[in-house]
Every structure is written in C-alpha cells, then in structure tokens.
Amino acid sequence: MENGFFFEAIIYLSAAVICVPIAKKLGLSSILGYLFAGIIIGPYMLGLIGQEGEDIMHFAEFGVVMMLFLIGLELDPYKFWRMRKFIFGMGLLQVVATTLILFLACSLVLRWQWETTLVISMALTLSSTAIVMQTLKEKNLTKTSMGRSSFAVLLFQDIAVIPILALLPFLAGGNVQNENVGHSLINGFSPWLQAAIVFGAIAAVYFAGRYIIVPLLHIVAKTRLQELFTASALLLVMAVSYLMQLVGLSPALGAFMAGVVLANSEFRHELEGDIEPFKGLLLGLFFIGVGASINFTLIFADPAFIIVFTTIFNIIKFFVLAGIGRLYKKSSDQNLLFAFALSQAGEFGFVILGFANQLNLMPTELSNQMMAIIALSMVGTPFLLLINERWIDPYFGVKERQSKKDYDTIDEDEKNDVIIAGFGNFGSTIGRLLKANGIPATVLDMNSERVDSLRKMGFKVYYGDATRLELLTAAGCESAKIFIAAIDNPQVNLSVIEKIKKHFPHLKILARARNRTDAFEMVDIGLTDFYRENLYSAVHLGVDALVELGHRRYTATRQGQRFIKYDEQATFRLAHKRHDKKAFLITSLEEIEMQEQLIKGDLYAQLGANDHAWESEDIKREHIAEVTLSKPIPEEE
Template structure:
C-alpha cells in the first residue's frame, strides 16, 4: 500500500518550497524581477525543459516537474489566490476615486485593443468567435509585473501610475466575464445559443448576487466576533475559510474557483479588517505569486518557439506596438503629457497573466487547437519576459519627448517663480484649493498651487488660474516650490492616499514646516496626524460642528462658550479614534 497516497504532489510541493526559499532571496539581492525569475525557473524545470531528459538521466526527476497533473494543480491554486489578492485591492472607495480613469480610460483601452487585435486575428483566417476571444485576451496586461515595476520606480502616486493602475483595475474586472465567455463557447450543445448564453449569465449573476448579499451580512460579523479573541492563527484560518469556502460555492454552481476567490477578496476589501487580512497574508504573497508564475513557465514549450520564432517575435512586436499606441493615445486624451503617455503605453504593452488561464481553458474545451493555443501562450510569455526592457525603452523615449518637445509639465514647472518666501503652498486645486487661493489672494498673501490632474490644470490655466502640474509627493517638486521658505503647506486633495503621500514626503523633507490637511473623516484625520500633519480638518466632523455652532448660538449661548464646547468635542472625536 502506498503510504503517500493521501498527500498527492508531495514531491512537487517540497521542490517548489525549496526553490522559493533559495530563489526569492537571490532575486531580491541581485534586484532581478521576481516574476521573470519564477517564469524562467518554470521554463527550465518544467515538462518542456530538463524534465524531457529525466528518462536518460533519472536524477533530473528529483529537480524537475515532469507531469501535467501537478502543473495544472499548482497553476489552479496560484490563480485562485492571485485573484483573491486582486479582489482585496479593489475597494469601492479606491474604485470611486479613480472612476474616470477606470470606467472611461480602462473601457476605451480594453475595447479599442480588442477590436484591433481581433480584426487582425480574423484577417489571418480565424473564426469570428476565436478572433473575438483572442482580441479580448490580448487586451489584458500583466497586473503583477506592472504593479511591481511601478512600486520599484516609486511611481504609484504619479498621474501615469494612477492611470496605469486604473486600466489594470478595469482589466481585472473583465477577467470574470471573459471566463464566463470561454465557458459558453466551450459548451457543445444543440440548444439555441442565445438560450444557453442567457441561462448561464442568469445563473452566474444569481450566484454572484447571492454571495454578495449573504456574504456582506455574514463575513463582517464573523470576523468581528473572532477578531475579539486576538489570536493570529484564528484570523488566518478564518481568512482561508472565507476564501476557499466562497471559491467552492462558485465551483458548485459551475463557475470557476478563481471567480469565487476574487469575490472573497472583494467582500473582505469592504470590511474594516481589510488591512489586517493584507498583513496576515503578506508573508505568503511572494510564494503565491511565485507559484503562479512558475506554473506559467512550465507550460512554455521551447521546441515550439524554435520552430516558429520568427512569427512569434513578430507577433510580440505587433502586440507591443498596438497596445502601446492605444494606451498612449488614451493617456494623452486624459490629460497626461506626450512623454508620460508614451511611457505608460510601453509599461502596459505586454500580455496578461490571465491569458494563460483563459487560453488554457479554451484549449481544454477545444475552442482553440493545441497548436494555436501554444503559439499564443508563447507570444504572451515572451512579452512578459521582455516587459522590463520595453518599460525601460518607454521611459527613455518618454523623457526624450519631454525634453525635445517641451511638454506641458516641463513648461509649467519651469515657469515656477524663481524667488519665493513666506508663501503658502496649496497641494490640490479643486474647489477647496481654489477657495483658499481666492482668500489668500484677497489678503495679499503669495501662494503656489500644484495639482496632479493635468486635465484640470489645463482648464484652470485657460481661466487665468496660477496653478502648476505636478505630484506634491515628489521631493524635487517640493524644492521647486521653495518649500524651505514657505509659511505653510495646505493639502486639500480628496484622495486619501494622495494626501497621505504628500504629508509623508513634506514632513520627511521639512520637519518644522506647518502642514494643514483636509481629511474625509476622523479615522483619516488620525492617520494624517500620525503621518506628521500639524492640524487636520475632517470634512464630516467640521460640517457637524459648524451646524452645532448655529444651533447653540440660536439658543443664546455665548459665542466663547460655544467655541470651547466645539473644541472639546473636536479633540474628543479624534482622540477616541486613536484609542480604537
């Protein structure tokens, strides 16, 4: 009797953990992109790598992944947790703050790219449904690689970084209907296609709505109950239970495990335990990402690449040029300079990791032939491997365009006053920032305003407003605004993350600078004060206090006493958040 029958793929699991334990520190030490490292290891040790020679050299079987079953199991587990991590990042608040880029920019990118690539696929002789599928699949970019590159470049808070993240967010949402589309195309049935499509969509929608309606009422109270025990292992077990439980529920109704994991992430993202969940799974994040990309590398057939390398490389180049052009035009239309638009275009020009999932499912259901599927997987794989080089080329080309054609950003920053002292710097020039500028101007106080939305800057400058384009979280821009001589910094941005980055950067560079910040509520105010803000004005709190002032004044309570009452209440509210 086989004593290991109850623990399948033990050797493969031990091999992966050994490789991860050795590989991750080495990649970090030599500053090599982890995604590319795991992809390469998957190619080398996968069924199409050294595993092919295991029969001639049996010792190779110890360090190789030789079978399809273990590869598919590793891939499915990796995809499931990758979808969970993506869902965890897509909170409603974050989505709403970037709604223009997500819904307009992201949708335009997805549809335009799909039409262009799908038309080419149809022109090359593919059936309409295959051309449609390929167009949609290749419109996706790699969330994992792009996010890692943006983090390494510290460009997440920049306008280009925010636009790139927004398009990736829309693409992540598009994965779910794409998986449903593949499932529909793979159904071999004699029934009317519209009936099959309608029934499947209704079933999918009913399952998603049921999970959300029930999950939102159950998940938060359950987490609240167990969190009171303050036991990390219980919290970890509960996180896994919710993830695997919802994934199992979607699989039970005929949908994918990945969709269920994505929904679990979305549900947890809306709770107050989102950050605790992120901290809990942080140690496993690198392992899960490595697991997925190593499994992706295992599916790359080097022999197939050698047979078709000319067409594969030509297809990679065409993919990059099409996607870079579409993204660059959309970013430029959204208000970014030509240089930053070109840089963002090349950053998002690769294929996406979920192409492996979707094409793999399409191949197993005979929608795509094995040869076409392998060809397309190789195109995506090579584009992923080349992403750091394309991103670097885009950065260099973007800088050249900025300098050669004197972009909006360089023009406006160059026009910043050479000498300023005892002035006020306004970070964020929406309605609140403009109101502050009007008051300061009437009092004869010099100010400098900076806004990170290039479209807003262009419109305001046409109206004669003195506002400059830039990211207030960048130390070099702070120096250009002569922050060392400023009387104060006023942060009025309505995006919590952007305000936090600006406060952290200013406090780090100028420890004694007075920083006054607008916040959404008491929780956000506490975070900003912890980050170094001198004083914070919560919108909801101040509106309530102002109305309270009018009410108490109508009762003939002395104004001095009212101010004392409101000051106490203001301090009490913020202090209470610190105790929670």
Template sequence: MADTASHVSFLPPILTFCGAAVVAVPLFRLMGLSAVLGYLAAGIVIGPSGLSLVGEPGTIATVAELGVVLLLFIIGLELKLTHLWSMKRDIFGLGLAQLLVTALCLGGAAYQFGFAAKGAFVTGVAVALSATAIALQMLGERNDLQTPYGQRSFSILLFQDLSVVPLLAILPLLATGLGALEQDSLSDRLTTVATTLGAVAFVVIVGRYGLNPFFRVLARSGAREVMTASALLVVLGAALLMQEVGLSMAMGAFLAGLLLAESNFRHQLEADIEPFRGILLGLFFMSVGMSIDLALVQRQWAVLAIAAPAVIAGKTLILTLLSRAFGASWRDGLRSAILLSPAGEFAFVLLPVAQGLGLLPGPEAQLVTALAAITMLLGPILATGLETILRSRAGDDARPDASVLHGQEGELSSRVLVIGFGRFGQIVNQVLLSQGIEATVIDRNVERIRDAARFGLKVYYGDGTRLDVLRAAGAERAEIVCVCTDHPDVTQKIVEIVHQDFPNARSFVRAYDRIHAVNLMTMDVDYQIRECFESAITFGRATLEELGFDAETAQASADEIRKRDIARLVLQRSVGDMGGAELVVGAKIAPEPLLKPAGKARGLSPETRDILNEGIL
C-alpha cells in the same frame, strides 16, 4: 509508520522556487528592472525548457493562481463602492472599447495568417486580454495605482476580468453551434442564472452584515494567527464559491475585498494577506516562465520574432488612441497602453478550453500560448524603459501628482497616522478634526473601535507594532505619525519602526513619565510630551487663580515651571543626574524640585517623621 522521505518530498520544489527567486529577483532589481521579469526569467531557467528542476509546472500554476486571487482581494480592499461607481465610464466604456477593437484587429490578423474563423476569434480575444497581475504589480512598485493613468489601467483590467465569464460561456456555443441552446431547457438556463445571482447576493449580504461582527469576535480573542486564518478563509471561501457557480475566482476575491473596504479591520486583513499574496504571485509569474516551450520557440522563432513585437505595438497603439478619445493625455494614454500590452494570464485559461473544444488545433494553440508568454516577458521590459524615458524628459511632472495621491478618499488623504485611540488619542483626534484633518487611526481594542463610531471617527483594528500593518495604514505617505499608546515598551517599539522604515514621517509621541520622556529624547523623536504634565500644569495654574493670584501671575508661574522642566530634561538627556545610569533598565530618575525649597520638610505625624528620620538625633 510512513517513510521519512515521504515527509520531505515537498521540500525540493519549495527550495527550488525560493532559491530561484532570491537569485533572480535581486539581480533584475539591481539592473533597474521589475521584479516581475526576475520571476519570469527564473521560471524559464527552472522549467521544463531549462534545467527541468520542476517536473509538473501545470500543478504549480494551479496553486500559483491563488496569488492573482489574493491580489484582487487587496485591490478591492483599497477601493470603495462610491469610488468604483465614479469609474464606470472607464470600466464599461473604455474597457469594452479596448477589448472589442483589440480582439477584432488581432483576430483579423490571425485569420489572414491562416487560422480558421473560430480559431482566429479565440486567438484575438485571448491575446487582447491583458496581464492583470503584471500590470498591478508594476503599478504598485511605482506607487502609481492612484494616479489617473493607474486608475484608468485598473478600470480596463477590471472589465477584462468581468468579461472572462461570458467569454468562457461563448466558447462551447462556437464549438457546437446554436443547437447547444436547444439542448438545454429554459428551466436549466434559468436555474443556472438564479444560482449565479444567488451566490453573488450571498457574498454581498454576508460581507455587508456578517463579516464585521465575525472579525470583532475573533479580535477579542487576541490570537493573531486566528485573524490570519480568518482572512484566508474569507478570501478563498468567496473565490471558491464564485468558481463553483461559474464565475472567476479573482472576481469573487475582489468582491469580498470591495465589501470589506469600509471595515474597521481592513488594514489588519491587508497586512495578514500581503505575505501570502507576494509569495503566490511570484510563484504565478514563475509558472508563466515555465510554460514557455523553448523548443517550440526555436522552431517558430521567425514567426514569434515578428508576432510578439507586432502584438505589443498593435495593442499599445489601439489603447493609446482609445485612451485619448476618452479624455486622457497622450502621455498617460501611452503609459496605460504599454503597461497593458502583454497578453494576460486568462489566455492560459481560454486557449486550453478552446483546444479541448476543437476550436484551435494543437499546434496553433501551442503557438498562441508561446506568443502570449513571450509578450508577458517583453511587455514589462518595454514598460520599464518607457517609464524611464518619460520621467527623464518630464522630471517631476511625470511622477504621481501629490494632489491626486492626497485627493482620494480614505487613507490616501490622511496626512496623519494616529496609533492608539485611548483617552489620549481620542483628544488628539478631536483637535485634528476641528481643522478638518481626518487622521487614519489604528487600535487593537475592539470596544474603542466601536466607541469611535459615536464620534464620527474611523478607527481601524490593527497591531501598531507590526511593520506590515503600518504600511497598510499608509505610514509611507503620512507626514506625522502620532504614537499615543499607553505602554512605554510598545511606544518605543513603534518609534523604532517609524524611524527605521518611514524616515520622512515626523514622530510625535506620548511619554508615560519622565524616565520615558528622556528615553524618547535619546531616540530623537520630533516631539514628546508626558501624558500628565500639561494637565498638571493647567491644574496648578487654576489653583493659583482660585487662591487670588491674577491670571497673568498664574500663567507666568506655569510658564516658568515648564521652561525649567524642559531645561532639566535636556540636561538629563545629555549627561543625566546619575551620569547616564538613569537609562539603565530598572534604574529610576529621582523626582527633584525645579525651584529651591523655602524650608526643610517637616513630618506631620509620628509615622511620617520616622520615614524622614526626623526622630534620629
């Protein structure tokens, strides 16, 4: 039997990371700084240059890179191919210009500093790349990803991620010269290209035609943990396949997310992935902090004290000018530029490869690595400071434009979130669609989701009682949350979540019966209606008209009953027919007539008279 200590050997590093995070992140947030800085600072403290609480930061970094992979998957889920195509000018125009101009300027500076030509090229490219994880995390914290400058920043980051693969292919050529091309036969090169394209095609075909049926089968099982496992399987499987053919893991995950952006299961997938993304991304930032060699920083402090601010200032200036040339305002260009000024996580990939190929001597590679890490530490501080200054000067004008937030396709334009797509929710959506309001709809019934396609409606699979699913569906941006579920306990749980976590959204709720209606009124919902009440009122009015009463009299009778019912509901909410006892679990509110009966009830059969005690004298 294995020693007990072997089973718990993994606990100390986990506890170290969790302890560092729960201390550093809240502290930095209280100071008004980004959580990214808290993770970076925690990594420095617990790393080899600090308290040495973690002995193998390189191993941790390998696992932590999965956080970037999951982040790109979620970003892909929030995009659509049509939206991505509309960004092609910023992706391939501004993105390419930023990388070329920045790499040329930084590489030239490194060459003047004394680096060899090849080493200067690698340094320029590595530092020109930006920190995808940091930028997207800060955009998410500000809720600015869908703003013009947020979309422009994402376009540049996407091009940089695309460029990593050819950059990694160029490095061996720089080390061996053009003779390396002659060593590989034409058939070998064609095989490599065909394998890469085949892998991409495989992911596209499976994502387009296979994933929705796959998730539909799993959803019918009703096992929540299986959906979580399947989400991780899709993300990590696509990432691993892309890595095996020489592409970026992050790009594989992004491609998988992009293909699932139209899926009915996207909100549930996003909610299932989000906890893993948050934990692993925080671990990634801590691994960056652990990579900073404080001894090297101490020895080269003068060089780094000049180089780090110079890199940030240079990248900011270049990208501001380029953004302005591509049509951005000065303010938006500056916001994008300072956000992308730190060196990126791919610098920690390119630099070790270059050192291994002999393009960079060890001391120079370590110096550039420290420089990249320090810019990742300073960049978020400057970006946060700039954002504070811009918003204080411009007021509300510097905040995300509401027209932009609601003008995007998909959930960003949804003013209404409808939970439940049964017979009640379907009619609610038909009324909303009549005025051009396309609500975001959540339901756990797979068949209802399939039926929605015949109505031209978009319904997403998800559990409306989960806070993470509601967040993923856009509840924070919704003006009204319509709770149309048919189980009172489920309905009340959703109402509690909406009131607690989304106070800006008005709650319109379907009540099951009178008892449920009173309960909902005590919860201060903005509007409630019993599912059968209005239909029964309409039914009774039509009956009166068929019996010969004129339409005005029938309508007046219906209105009178409606007013009396509302008055009694208000009374039952305040004091109750049983002094509040009707709200106790198991108690019932006895149905009572809203108008005084004209006579005494009479049983028409012996059994009925026995029930009414009419036979007892």
C-alpha cells in the same frame, strides 16, 4: 527516486531568494526576478522542476485571487460606483476595439478559421492583472490617474472572462474533445436559469458578507487567537472563490466582490494584514510558474513567427490603449505609462486557450504557440516599462511641458537657491513655508498631475526622475545652495542623496528620513542633516501633553527641544552598532537611561526668571497667589 515536496519547495524558494535581490540590485522590477527564476529552473534550462511548472501554476494562481480580494478591501462600494464610467467605458472600449482589430488583422494576413481567429483575439485582448497591479504597487502608482484607469480596465477584463468562456462552447458547435471541460454545476440548466443562479450567487456573497461573515469574524476576534483569525481570512477567500467557480464565474472576480463588501467593516485592516503575506508568496510562485512555462523549444522551432507576432500584437494593443487614454484626456506621460503597462497578454489568456483547445477550436500546436506568445509578452512588460521610465517618458514629458509654458525653459537667471525633490505631503509643507517667506524653490516630482498643479501655484517645477543626472543639472544643482530630499520612497530618496553628494558636493543636503532605519542609512553615507518625520510631530504632541498637565509652555518646549537633541546624538552613536544586535540592544538601553537622566537634570536646574519666558499669565497668577498668601490671616474672635 522522485523529487519530493521539500526538494521542490527548496528549489522554488532558492531561485526566488537568489534572483529577486539581483534584479532589484540592477534596478529592475521584482517581477523580472521571479520570471527569470522560473526560466532558469524550468524544464527548458536546468530542468529542476520538470513539467511541475504547470501544476504549480494552478496553485499559484490563487495569489491572483488574493490580490483581487485585497484590492476589493481598499475600494469601498461608493468608490466602486463612482468608477463605473471608467470600468464600463474604458474597459468595454478596450476589449471591443482590441478584439476587433486583432481579428481583422489575423483574418487578412494569416487566414485562420474565423472561430480560431476570434478565440485568439479575445485571449490576447486581456492583460495581466498580476503583473500590472504588482508593478503599480512597487512604483507607487496605484493612486495616480494612470493607476486608477489601469485598475478599471483590468477589472472589466476580469468580468469579460465570464462571457468569453460562455461563448466558446457555442463557437465549438458541440464538437467537444473532453467531456470534463465544464467545471460549473449549472452547465446543464437553461440559460435563463443559469443567469438567475449567477445573480443569486452574487447576491449571496453580498448578504453573507454583511450579515454572516462580519458577525462570525466578531466571534473569532473574541477568542484573541491570531492564528484562528488568519485561518478565517483564508477560509473566506477560498470559500467565495469556490462558490464563484461552481456557478461558472471567475474566482478572482468573486474574491474582489467579497473584498468590496467587507471594505467598510472594522476588520478591513486585520484582513489585509493576514492575507498580504500569503498573497505575496503565491504571486511570486505565479510569476515563477509563468517563467517556467515558456516553451523555448517551441519558440526556437519558429522564432520568426513567435517574435513578429508578439511584437505586432503588442504594438496594436499599445495604440488602442493610447487612443483610449487620449479620448479620456489623459496627459501624455500618464497615457504612455497606461499604454505600456497594459500592452501585454494576461494569465486569463492561458485559461481561454486551454479551454478552446479542449473544445477542439484550434490545433494543439497553434494553441501552444499562442501560450508561448502570451508568456513572452508578460516577460517583456517590465522591460517596456523600464524603457519608458528611463528613456521615453521623462524626456517626452519635460519637452512637452516646456513647449507650453515659458517658465519651463532652463535659464541661468531664473535658477533658484533651493531645490526640492519630492513634493508630497512632506515636501509641499517645506515648499509652502519657503514661498511664504519669499524664497522660491525649484521642484522635481514624478507625479504629472501634481506637476501641473504646482505650476499654476507659481512653483518652478520639472517632471521626471530625480535620480537622473541630466535632470538635476537642468534644475540648477550646479548653482543652487540647498537641496532638500523629500521623496516618499526611502530607497529612491537615498539614491538621489548619493548622486547629489557625488556630482554636486558643494550642495547643502537636507534630507527626509521616514524613521530611525532610514536615518542610520543616511549616517552610513556621511549625511548629517536628516529629519525624521515621526520624531518632531511626536515630540510636539508630547510638549502639548506636558502643558495640559500643568507644565509651563517654555519649560515643556525647552525639554522637547533637548529631547530631540539627545535623540539625534544617540542616532549617530547607534548607527555604527545596529548590525550587532546584542551591542545595539545594550547601547540602546544605555542611551535611553542617559537621556532620561539628562532631561531630568535639565528640568530641576535653577534657571530663575528665564523659566517663565512666554508665560506672562503664569507670572501674574503666581504673583497674585504670593500676595494672597502674604496677607495675614485674621484671628477669630
């Protein structure tokens, strides 16, 4: 009996649900969890999916298409135009230099036919958009210098797939093994006509996005049916991708173009929200498919060649990328991350090698070996990034900066009483307030560009991961008085707090909490001084609203402070019941009712003249009104 759809779905989802949390628990990327899940259930281990891994790859590659569409939505045309120097500068340099060096190395050492060598070099030049962009998103690196450069190079590589695929039939010289290799409808036309149709399709996507798709989305939005809008979003991505495929372009590139066109529309955030869940699920399936496609039989048949070739091509690509980063004057820590992140081969390599095999440009066995090398390099990328993050970049970055600046030297006399971990919008506000009051602070931050700016402003700052014990010690945690945990990532922030409580119990910890959920987790580990960023700004706005409605400033402020006090007390009581949904709901309702009664009682309390503090103008107006009312009204004659 053949396994049906439901059985296969259960296998895929179960593998993901088991392996991904384990990977995250071990501090690894979720991508590694998906890859290991694919390896375990693949045909070369448990064999639960047999050869279906190849079939699911075609379906799951649509996750890459959706990812490019979402990236396009976040990049309006103006920003895209501003990045043109990086896209066509760094991207072109990387593709040409890597292809040339790999071609020369393989020609001199392996002596394959030049056509075969060129195809392999071009296939290995391309990096994995899916792995790199997902990793950058998980590590909050998309907005950094390294993130922007990585995106520029990846985008050019996606564009380069088109001419590479167009070049392969010319290399084959008409020796085509499979007549159905061409999926484009314009293959039989003249080159000039093909170019005109391609540019016409690109123009059609642009004008359709502005004058057809947006008006249609307005019509769909008026129905107020969320499921219909979701269907429209999926239809949009599929239709544009299919159109691009028909004219011989990359579906992912077409989806990216559609996203850029719609980036300035009012439906941008709605489209993002509808596409995101499908993208995440399909990307997970894609990574599982990559893991399942690794042919261990082929690897064990000639392990020396596979491992040595993978290592050497990764090293060559790493140094090419590092050289380009140095040419564009990237800081060493950003350059290391940039080179490690893009040093693997990518999903489009499978497409190029499969097409080349159909065109009889290389032996089938060699093609399979190269596909195994691509898959192996993709699996190794998260490990390389992990090694760089924990053992190379922090030490390298700190050491380099200490050699340039005297104030980077760890000196007992210069250690400060306050240490701030994380210097984004939240942490920088605290740091500036302390500095304005003459209190210096030592700052730990993972953004190298921010580190350089902080040093110029006079802050004592260290670049590196605040979860590392040696960095915390070097920053002066043993002698400091206050530690302020203000890191953007809640999980990292919580991890730092736990480490501080364990190794530096004397330190007073003041922690940032994004919301009530973060506050509950801090209560669980015994922290009492946490500050919910939304609570205080919301109460401040509420106080201003009360003043605008006629309440005295002092009264409104006092009520706001008491609201915060009661809410914080309620947080501690609710934290212990949040795992029981029914008890949590009942207690929440009771707390809200009690809080309202307490605040009303405070409002109507007789506080006498103290209630007029800060409001001398109010007192004057009331005095004038009382005098006016006390005057006798003249009688009419």
